[in-house]
Amino acid sequence: MNFLRLSFLSFIFIVGIQTSCSQDNTSSERQNPFNGLAKTINQYKNTIGNTVQNIKKLGYPVEDHQVQTQDGFILTIHRVRHNKVASGKPLLLLPGLSCSAMIFIRWTNSIGLFLADQGYDVWFGNSRGDIRYSKHIRYTFHDSEFWDFSWEELGYYDNSATIDYILNNTNYNQMILVTYSVATISSFALLSVNPEYNDKVATHVTLAPMTIVPYQTSVVMSLFMIHYDILQSWYNGLFDKAKFNHRIMNMVTMHFWPAMCLTFGHSFCKFAMALFLGYSPGSYDENIAVIAYDLSSGVSFKTFLHILQQIEYKEMRRYSYGEDENIKRYGTKIPPAFNMSQVTSPTVLISGINDPGSNPINSEMISRKMPQAKRIILDKTMFTHCDFVWSTDTEIRDYINQKILENINTVTLNPNNNNSGNFT
Ligand SMILES: *[C@@H]1O[C@H](CO)[C@@H](O)[C@H](O)[C@H]1NC(C)=O
Ligand SMILES: *[C@@H]1O[C@H](CO)[C@@H](O)[C@H](O)[C@H]1NC(C)=O
Ligand SMILES: *[C@@H]1O[C@H](CO)[C@@H](O)[C@H](O)[C@H]1NC(C)=O
Ligand SMILES: *[C@@H]1O[C@H](CO)[C@@H](O)[C@H](O)[C@H]1NC(C)=O
Numbered sequence: 001m002n003f004l005r006l007s008f009l010s011f012i013f014i015v016g017i018q019t020s021c022s023q024d025n026t027s028s029e030r031q032n033p034f035n036g037l038a039k040t041i042n043q044y045k046n047t048i049g050n051t052v053q054n055i056k057k058l059g060y061p062v063e064d065h066q067v068q069t070q071d072g073f074i075l076t077i078h079r080v081r082h083n084k085v086a087s088g089k090p091l092l093l094l095p096g097l098s099c100s101a102m103i104f105i106r107w108t109n110s111i112g113l114f115l116a117d118q119g120y121d122v123w124f125g126n127s128r129g130d131i132r133y134s135k136h137i138r139y140t141f142h143d144s145e146f147w148d149f150s151w152e153e154l155g156y157y158d159n160s161a162t163i164d165y166i167l168n169n170t171n172y173n174q175m176i177l178v179t180y181s182v183a184t185i186s187s188f189a190l191l192s193v194n195p196e197y198n199d200k201v202a203t204h205v206t207l208a209p210m211t212i213v214p215y216q217t218s219v220v221m222s223l224f225m226i227h228y229d230i231l232q233s234w235y236n237g238l239f240d241k242a243k244f245n246h247r248i249m250n251m252v253t254m255h256f257w258p259a260m261c262l263t264f265g266h267s268f269c270k271f272a273m274a275l276f277l278g279y280s281p282g283s284y285d286e287n288i289a290v291i292a293y294d295l296s297s298g299v300s301f302k303t304f305l306h307i308l309q310q311i312e313y314k315e316m317r318r319y320s321y322g323e324d325e326n327i328k329r330y331g332t333k334i335p336p337a338f339n340m341s342q343v344t345s346p347t348v349l350i351s352g353i354n355d356p357g358s359n360p361i362n363s364e365m366i367s368r369k370m371p372q373a374k375r376i377i378l379d380k381t382m383f384t385h386c387d388f389v390w391s392t393d394t395e396i397r398d399y400i401n402q403k404i405l406e407n408i409n410t411v412t413l414n415p416n417n418n419n420s421g422n423f424t
Contacts, residue, residue, distance in 0.1 A: 050102070050132060051078055051100060051101050051102045051105060051124070051133075052064060052078060054102065054105055054106070055078070055080060055105050055113070058105070058107075058108050058113060059108075060080050060082065060113060060116060061080065061081065061082075062078055062079065062080050063078065063079045063080075064076055064077075064078055064079075065077050065078070065079060065165065065169075067161050067162050067165040068137070068161065069128070069157040069158055069160075069161040070157055070160075070161065071153075071157050072136050072137040072138060072139075073128045073134055073135070073136050073137075073157065073158065074134070074135050074136065074137065075125070075126050075127065075128065075130075075133060075134050075158060075161070075162065076126060076132075076133040076134070077101075077123055077124060077125050077126055077133075077162055077165070078101055078123070078124040079121070079122065079123050079124070080105075080112065080113065080116045080122045080124070081116065081121050081122070082116040082117055082119065087121070087171060088119045088120045088121035088122075089119075089120055089121060089172065089175070089176060089411075089413050090120075090121045090123060090166050090167070090170045090172055090175040090176070090413075091115055091120040091121065091122050091123065091175060091176040091177075091178060091408070092123045092124075092125055092162060092163065092166060092175055092176070092177050092178070093111065093112055093115075093122065093123070093124050093125065093178050093179075093180075094125045094127075094159065094162075094177070094178070094179045094180065094183035094186075094187065095124075095125070095126070095127075095180055095181075095183060096180045096181025096182045096183055096208075096210075097181060097182035097299055097303065097304075097307070098129075098297055098298060098299035099180075099181075099297055099389075100126050100130050100132060100133055100297040101124030101125065101126055101133075102297075103180070103389040103390065104124060104389065105124070106389075106390070107394070107397065109394060109397045109398060109401060110389070110397065111178070111388075111389065111397075111400065111401060111404065112124060114397075114401045115178075115401075115404070115405075118405060118409075120176070121170060123162070123166050125158070125159070125162045125183075126297075127154045127158045127183075127186075128146075128149055128153070128154065128157075128158055129147070129149070129297075129298045129299050129300050129303070130297045130298050131297060131298040132297060132298075133297075134298075141242075141246050142242055142243075142246060143242050144240070144241045144242040144245075145242075146242065146245075147241060147242055147245035147246075147300045147301070147302070148241070148300075148302065149300050149302060149303065150300065150302040150303045150305070150306035150319045151182055151185045151186040151189065151303050151306055151307070152186070152189050152306070152318065152319060154182075154183075154186035154189075154303070155185070155186035155187060155188070155189035155190035155193075156189065156190055156193065156194070158186070159183075159186055159187055159190045160190055160194060160197060163175065163177075163197060163200055163201070164200075167200060167416070170416070171415055171416055172413045172414065172415055172416050173199075173200070173413070173414040173415065173416045174199070174200055174201070174202040174413040174414050175200065175201065175202065175413065176201075176202060176203050176205070176408050176411055176413070177201045177203070177204045177205070177345075178204075178205045178206075178207065178404060178408075179204065179205075179206050179207065179209075180206075180207040180208060180388060180389060181207070181208045181210055181357075181358070181385070181388075182210055182303070182307065184206040184207070184208070184209040184210055184211060185209075185210050185211050185307075185310070185316065187204065187206075188211050188316065188338065188340070188343055189316070189338060191204070191342065191343040191344075191345060192316075192338040192339055192340060192342045192343050193338070193342075195342045195343075195344065197345075198342075198343065198344040198345045201345040202345070202346070202411050202412075202413050202414075203345065203346050203347075203348070203407070203408055203411045204345045204346065204347045204348070205347075205348045205350065205404055205407055205408060206347065206348065206349050206350065207350050207388045207389075207400075207404075208350070208351060208352060208355055208357070208358035208385055208388055209349050209350075209351065209358050209362075209363065209366060210307070210310075210357055210358055211310075211316050211340075211366055212310070212314065212315055212316065212362055212365045212366045212369065213307075213310060213311055213357050213358065213362045214311060214314035214362065214365065215359060215361040215362050215365075216311055216356060216357060217278070217356040217359070218275070218276055218277065218278065218356035218357060219275040219276070220275050220276040221276070221308075221311070221356070221357070224308055225308060225311055225312070228308050228309075228312060231305065231308070232305060232308075232320075232322070233322070235301060235302075235305060236321065236322055236325075241301075244301065245300055245301055248299075248301055257269070257273075260272060266284075269284075270283075270284040273386075277356065277357075277384065277385040277386050278352075278354055278355055278356040278384035278385050278386070279354075279382070279384060280352075280354055280381055280382035280383060280384040280387055280391075281381065281382065282381070282387075282391055282392050282393040282396065283384055283386050283387055283390065283391060283392075284386070284390070284392075285392040302319065305319075306319050313334070313337075314365075315337055315338075315369070316337065316338040316340070317334065317335045317336060317337045317338065318330060318335035318336055318337075318338075319335060320334070320335045340369040340370050343370060346372075346374075347370060347372070347373040347374070348373065348374045348376065348407045349363050349366055349367065349370075349373050349374065349375050349376065350376045350378060350388075350400075350403060350404075351363040351375075351376070351377055351378065352377075352378045352383030352384050352385065352387055352388070353377055353378060353379040353382065353383050354382040354383055354384045355383065355384050355385045356384070356385065357385060358385065360377050363375055363377065374407070376403060376407075378399070378400070378403065380396065380399055381393075381396065383396075387400075388400060
């Protein structure tokens with residue numbers, strides 16, 4: 001126990017050093033002792049390309065759109081319409097924690113491109129914190145305000161603005177929503193707090209839903225849970241949260257996984273990833289470094305803490321700032337819970353049998369709060385968290401695609417008869 005605490009604190013110490021040593025905020029690599037490695041990683045990343053380049057490379061037409069949220073974030077989202085069908089039903093795909101839309105377009109039978117082939121008007125959302133696809137009208141990555149968000153804000157602001165933008169630009173008053181991992185939590189937060197969005201979401205398919213996750217078998221998450229109290233009080237007391245977040249983003253999320261994969265080799269990297277997100281044959285192959293890159297689009301530490309709080313509370317509650325601050329903000333020591341009865345959009349919960357977070361037990365817990373939701377457990381193989389988006393096995397990808405399709409292809413959407421505007 002002491003050993004774990006010690007190693008954990010060392011980790012924080014190292015990150016802390018990284019955070020406080022460099023006063024330079026324009027070139028994050030200038031005083032980075034791993035400069036050579038960072039260079040290799042950057043070269044590597046440049047060869048991977050971005051979402052739009054990848055979609056084009058696979059032969060699909062793609063458009064970029066800019067969505068501004070009520071609180072001033074500007075998100076770049078993408079749209080893919082296959083020419084086969086003139087006016088498909090709008091479908092929004094939202095990626096998980098620290099991921100960009102890249103996870104939905106890796107192969108031609110990845111979820112996003114498959115759905116475009118099926119005639120859907122597929123939109124790919126990105127969230128605040130993504131260093132490639134988000135910015136703010138006033139704040140930069142160097143401002144604390146930029147990073148002051150958890151999955152709640154992703155739901156209230158990013159998801160709602162994205163949904164409204166899409167409905168403004170299509171012939172429909174409703175859409176199909178497909179969310180993955182942490183995006184399932186932010187979407188439930190929106191649908192619970194702003195129930196009018198239930199009318200806009202005709203069907204919500206959640207892949208690896210993470211709303212109620214008390215039964216965690218991820219070794220890495222368990223390690224963080226053991227030290228949750230230290231982490232929380234340390235972060236609450238941290239003066240320069242922006243620098244820490246920016247550094248975490250740069251050093252840990254952007255560089256940690258690729259650095260580990262390139263330095264220690266793919267098998268070590270697979271092992272570490274399996275401790276975090278679970279293992280199944282075919283989850284991780286030689287593309288592990290690519291996966292690592294997808295995993296690293298930027299995230300706020302507050303989002304991560306809020307996920308740990310969910311595990312702790314065994315349900316979805318507002319962000320906890322500590323008892324005193326909670327009383328000031330919410331009037332109660334423990335933050336209020338989200339009311340899942342407010343979520344009325346038809347919901348499908350699809351979990352993997354071997355997912356360390358979104359497993360059958362947690363899925364059962366969610367459906368106790370949402371008895372109307374349809375539950376599906378994927379058990380074709382040791383199905384784990386990443387298999388939804390990164391399985392190298394093309395048959396597994398087809399299997400997921402069919403599961404999604406059979407739950408959306410009978411959905412009818414209300415047309416928007418008044419929208420005679422400039423939609424295309
Ligand atoms: C940090 O970045 C901000 C925004 O880019 C800039 O205005 C400021 O001058 C920078 N500070 C330092 C010490 O470089
Ligand atoms: C949708 O269109 C209305 C009317 O043109 C506009 O007021 C609103 O800001 C738009 N919303 C988004 C998210 O684009
Ligand atoms: C939750 O929402 C339902 C449906 O609107 C309502 O009947 C119930 O009273 C709410 N529960 C709480 C605790 O607010
Ligand atoms: C569309 O038209 C209906 C009926 O004519 C009306 O009730 C509704 O408010 C209109 N919606 C918008 C967004 O203008």
